[in-house]
Amino acid sequence: MIPKSSRAVSTALTPEAIAASIASAETAASEPVARYALGLGDDALVLAHRLGEWIANAPELEEDVALGNIGLDLLGHARSFLTYAGSAWGRSEDDLAYFRGESDYRNRQLFEQPSGDFAHTIARQLFASAYFDALYRALQRSTDPTLAAIAAKATKEVDYHLDHSVQWLLRLGLGTAESHRRMQRGVDAMWPFVGELFSPEPEADAGGALEGVAVDPESLRAAFDELVPRLITDAGLAVPTIPFAWGGGREGRHTEALGPMLAEMQVLARAHPGVTW
Amino acid sequence: MVTPDDDPDGSGLRRFEELLASESRVEPTDWMPAAYRKTLIRQISQHAHSEIIGMQPEGNWITRAPSLKRKAILMAKVQDEAGHGLYLYSAAQTLGIDREEMFDQLITGRAKYSSIFNYTTPTWADMGSIGWLVDGAAICNQVPLCRASYGPYGRAMVRICKEESFHQRQGFEILLALMNGTEEQRAMAQESVNRWYAPALMMFGPPDEDSPNSKQSMAWNIKRFSNDELRQRFVDMLVPQAEILGITLPDPAIRWNDERGHYDFGELDWNEFYEVLAGRGPANTVRVSRRRTAHENGAWVREAARAYADKQAGASGASGASGGAIADAAVATATPAGAATGAAAERIAS
Numbered sequence: 001m002i003p004k005s006s007r008a009v010s011t012a013l014t015p016e017a018i019a020a021s022i023a024s025a026e027t028a029a030s031e032p033v034a035r036y037a038l039g040l041g042d043d044a045l046v047l048a049h050r051l052g053e054w055i056a057n058a059p060e061l062e063e064d065v066a067l068g069n070i071g072l073d074l075l076g077h078a079r080s081f082l083t084y085a086g087s088a089w090g091r092s093e094d095d096l097a098y099f100r101g102e103s104d105y106r107n108r109q110l111f112e113q114p115s116g117d118f119a120h121t122i123a124r125q126l127f128a129s130a131y132f133d134a135l136y137r138a139l140q141r142s143t144d145p146t147l148a149a150i151a152a153k154a155t156k157e158v159d160y161h162l163d164h165s166v167q168w169l170l171r172l173g174l175g176t177a178e179s180h181r182r183m184q185r186g187v188d189a190m191w192p193f194v195g196e197l198f199s200p201e202p203e204a205d206a207g208g209a210l211e212g213v214a215v216d217p218e219s220l221r222a223a224f225d226e227l228v229p230r231l232i233t234d235a236g237l238a239v240p241t242i243p244f245a246w247g248g249g250r251e252g253r254h255t256e257a258l259g260p261m262l263a264e265m266q267v268l269a270r271a272h273p274g275v276t277w
Numbered sequence: 278m279v280t281p282d283d284d285p286d287g288s289g290l291r292r293f294e295e296l297l298a299s300e301s302r303v304e305p306t307d308w309m310p311a312a313y314r315k316t317l318i319r320q321i322s323q324h325a326h327s328e329i330i331g332m333q334p335e336g337n338w339i340t341r342a343p344s345l346k347r348k349a350i351l352m353a354k355v356q357d358e359a360g361h362g363l364y365l366y367s368a369a370q371t372l373g374i375d376r377e378e379m380f381d382q383l384i385t386g387r388a389k390y391s392s393i394f395n396y397t398t399p400t401w402a403d404m405g406s407i408g409w410l411v412d413g414a415a416i417c418n419q420v421p422l423c424r425a426s427y428g429p430y431g432r433a434m435v436r437i438c439k440e441e442s443f444h445q446r447q448g449f450e451i452l453l454a455l456m457n458g459t460e461e462q463r464a465m466a467q468e469s470v471n472r473w474y475a476p477a478l479m480m481f482g483p484p485d486e487d488s489p490n491s492k493q494s495m496a497w498n499i500k501r502f503s504n505d506e507l508r509q510r511f512v513d514m515l516v517p518q519a520e521i522l523g524i525t526l527p528d529p530a531i532r533w534n535d536e537r538g539h540y541d542f543g544e545l546d547w548n549e550f551y552e553v554l555a556g557r558g559p560a561n562t563v564r565v566s567r568r569r570t571a572h573e574n575g576a577w578v579r580e581a582a583r584a585y586a587d588k589q590a591g592a593s594g595a596s597g598a599s600g601g602a603i604a605d606a607a608v609a610t611a612t613p614a615g616a617a618t619g620a621a622a623e624r625i626a627s
Contacts, residue, residue: 015345015346016346045345049340052339052340052348052352053339053340055332055336055339055352055355055356055359056332056333056336056355056567056571057336057567057570057571057574058571058575059571059572059574059575059576059578059579060575060578060579061329061359061362061363061366062363063575063578064332064355064356064359065356065359065360065363068352068353068355068356068359069356071352072349072352072353072356075345075348075349075352076349078345079345079346079349082345093345094344094345097345098343098344117574118575118578170585171581171582171585172578172581174585174588175580175581175582175583175584175585176577176580176581176584178577178580178581179577179578179580179581179584182577264340264341265340265341267341268341268342268343268401269343269344272343272459272461272462275458275459275462276454276457276458277343277344277346277347277401277451277454277455277458
């Protein structure tokens with residue numbers, strides 16, 4: 001028999017519905033699960049925000065639509081993960097998004113990188129989508145029904161995101177000399193932040209509390225390494241040999257890009273704490 | 278496509294007049310008077326440009342939206358607007374003008390767009406005012422266009438109106454939340470409505486006696502009601518909604534007129550309207566130059582897409598794909614998103 005919470009969650013796809021199902025089943029996330037969900041939520045939130053910056057600025061109207069659409073999907077994932085994480089602490093998605101400072105954000109550093117030109121954005125999105133694709137496929141098998149349900153919905157969307165990135169990687173890599181040069185620069189600029197994607201989840205180190213619940217990032221590396229360097233090569237580009245950066249986003253250590261981004265994101269909410277919008 | 282003058286025996290004109298008389302639709306392959314074609318190209322492309330320029334005042338708040346739900350709704354809405362622009366450019370293209378040409382007219386300042394988007398959005402409440410007042414006025418204007426005599430335009434409008442109604446309701450909800458909030462939030466809402474009310478009323482165009490093109494457009498079944506008729510309809514709709522919001526419309530002359538069965542309202546400052554129209558509004562230069570910058574910064578991307586499509590076509594032995602390569606490449610990419618755009622905003626908020 002399917003437990004009530006799992007049945008509710010699997011059909012409830014909006015963050016509001018997930019919040020309602022958590023409330024009705026009275027099953028809040030445990031502390032380790034919440035911390036894990038917070039990291040995943042921050043990854044999606046920060047990248048969604050970056051994509052939102054493109055709307056009305058894209059090279060073609062179709063890309064205003066496409067980048068906006070991908071951003072919206074990611075924002076949906078973020079809201080679901082943050083709602084679930086917040087259930088452990090009695091905090092809403094908005095409490096978590098708007099009232100945490102830089103050092104309390106848990107996103108990996110790739111997602112906070114500035115959008116740069118279109119090629120930088122495509123490179124960031126390619127790495128992100130390849131990572132999310134492998135992650136969410138695996139997370140669907142999580143023993144935590146809420147995480148599995150969020151991942152099941154996200155997988156379908158990320159499949160499209162990956163396709164979008166791959167098509168543009170090829171067009172830019174194989175298009176003109178100028179686009180080739182810019183695409184290589186984009187790939188090189190984002191590459192240092194790829195390594196961190198596969199570094200351990202801090203919570204998974206703490207006594208195996210997330211056994212069967214979380215996906216071990218190291219286990220995603222093979223799929224990424226099989227796919228991404230091949231795509232880069234297919235686009236006529238060189239796979240970078242640049243070393244990976246230290247990382248540390250999951251511990252709240254960020255690049256200089258996150259602070260200003262949060263300052264902008266949070267300015268209005270912080271000016272009016274405790275109100276409803 | 279039939280050329281405008283290609284109607285030696287007058288059968289084209291007779292057929293055109295029959296279509297209008299029977300409230301039927303003129304389709305792209307039908308003969309039509311050159312002036313009808315020209316008017317439609319102007320109107321539909323201006324309408325498309327308005328959607329595209331209209332993304333900016335709201336795009337201004339995407340990165341600062343005060344809750345994640347509002348952020349999602351706003352992103353979806355602006356995405357819908359890009360989609361509306363795409364439908365409308367497609368409709369205009371059936372009349373024999375291409376998108377690049379229309380775009381060029383926009384970024385060189387030769388084409389007009391709705392003057393309302395030359396106003397700025399300094400506060401979050403402006404997201405509510407734009408939805409409630411600006412989209413509300415757009416709906417009053419556009420619902421009759423669903424029956425416009427030119428088929429592709431009418432059909433585009435059916436889809437657009439559905440989404441616009443949804444946006445208007447979202448704008449109303451933003452204001453309602455503010456009016457149910459703190460003193461500061463209520464003040465923010467009122468101040469914003471004070472700024473947007475008159476410009477929204479001016480969206481219907483000048484008073485009927487100063488609107489020389491309206492008569493011909495009405496004879497052609499492009500326009501169905503006069504500017505003043507539509508403006509009246511809008512005010513009649515707004516007043517009860519303002520009461521529900523608990524917000525004041527900044528016009529002391531508004532009162533119910535039993536004899537007319539309508540609300541009376543005060544004179545608008547048409548000087549301001551003509552100033553903005555003449556390019557001296559708060560953001561005219563900014564709006565066009567931002568669009569131009571996006572277009573120029575994206576040139577290398579579009580060139581890459583075209584070069585790639587040409588290479589692919591060459592490699593597979595296909596021929597002559599270069600003309601629409603940019604659009605084709607980009608459309609191929611955007612199709613899944615485009616499919617979802619059927620009320621992206623609705624998808625988020627429901």
